[in-house]
Amino acid sequence: MFEEHHVRSATPEPLLALHNVCADVIEDGASQRLLHDVSFSLQPGRVVGLAGQSGSGKTLTCRSILQLLDPAIRINGSIRLRGDELNGMTEEQLRTIRGNDIGYIVQNPMNALVSVHTIGSQFVETIRTHARCSKKDALTLAVQALESVRLPDPPELLKRYPFELSGGMLQRVLIALTMCLSPSIVIADEPTTALDTINQYHVLEELERLRMNQDVAILLITHDLDVIAEMADEVIVMHEGRIVEHNDVLSIFNRPQHSYTQELLRSRLNE
Numbered sequence: 405m406f407e408e409h410h411v412r413s414a415t416p417e418p419l420l421a422l423h424n425v426c427a428d429v430i431e432d433g434a435s436q437r438l439l440h441d442v443s444f445s446l447q448p449g450r451v452v453g454l455a456g457q458s459g460s461g462k463t464l465t466c467r468s469i470l471q472l473l474d475p476a477i478r479i480n481g482s483i484r485l486r487g488d489e490l491n492g493m494t495e496e497q498l499r500t501i502r503g504n505d506i507g508y509i510v511q512n513p514m515n516a517l518v519s520v521h522t523i524g525s526q527f528v529e530t531i532r533t534h535a536r537c538s539k540k541d542a543l544t545l546a547v548q549a550l551e552s553v554r555l556p557d558p559p560e561l562l563k564r565y566p567f568e569l570s571g572g573m574l575q576r577v578l579i580a581l582t583m584c585l586s587p588s589i590v591i592a593d594e595p596t597t598a599l600d601t602i603n604q605y606h607v608l609e610e611l612e613r614l615r616m617n618q619d620v621a622i623l624l625i626t627h628d629l630d631v632i633a634e635m636a637d638e639v640i641v642m643h644e645g646r647i648v649e650h651n652d653v654l655s656i657f658n659r660p661q662h663s664y665t666q667e668l669l670r671s672r673l674n675e
């Protein structure tokens with residue numbers, strides 16, 4: 405059993421608030437609902453874990469927030485960032501929000517980096533599209549960020565190409581890149597799934613430091629309930645595109661209410 409302790413009470417104004425978000429896919433003229441009235445909010449400095457088996461709608465929920473969806477998918481409902489509605493914003497407005505306000509860390513960091521450019525040029529390019537600064541200042545910022553995720557020899561690392569680094573190093577590079585943009589929210593979609601145990605530990609530690617040092621709100625998607633137990637303040641359990649349970653982490657693990665949450669916890673114990 406997990407030890408009970410007081411969970412910090414929520415502040416009144418959420419950083420991000422989803423209200424009745426629905427996603428429908430239109431295929432061959434027919435519409436199928438993939439997300440059903442998803443509602444929750446994120447507060448600064450808190451980690452919300454999103455759990456549920458494969459196909460339950462976790463990634464779709466993240467990508468709805470970022471409005472990074474297949475054109476066949478339509479979103480309804482409200483997604484507010486500090487009160488501003490994201491649903492319906494122009495692509496240009498959204499591009500500013502992605503990175504500046506909301507960082508996105510994905511399972512396979514290779515997909516987020518361009519293989520033919522050095523790590524350094526990608527840092528400079530990304531930093532300079534979000535903030536007005538010289539190349540030299542961008543490189544200084546990159547070195548500091550790489551040092552803070554404890555990667556060895558950052559100046560040398562900046563000269564290397566993504567394919568020259570391991571998955572764990574790349575994931576930490578991506579976290580460092582995200583840190584340079586100082587987002588208030590980080591969405592981490594299965595950030596440790598492709599990593600070995602040691603690298604999993606390092607990546608989770610860096611996410612924890614982001615939350616502690618920069619008061620970042622983290623939406624952590626993982627099928628790994630041990631990671632959720634370790635990191636999250638609250639847990640949202642999704643099943644077939646719906647939120648079936650949302651509670652603080654101790655209540656979810658000690659007193660799960662929904663039969664699907666109970667099943668999910670039982671399957672973890674049997675693993």
Ligand SMILES: Nc1ncnc2c1ncn2[C@@H]1O[C@H](COP(=O)(O)OP(=O)(O)OP(=O)(O)O)[C@@H](O)[C@H]1O
Pocket residue numbers: 429438456457458459460461462463464465474476477627
């Ligand atoms: N572009 C799309 N067209 C049709 N169906 C889609 C599309 N994208 C997602 N879906 C469906 O929506 C449902 C939710 O998918 P989603 O990727 O959010 O699941 P998930 O919980 O993240 O699963 P996993 O853990 O395997 O990544 C699935 O049934 C999936 O097949």
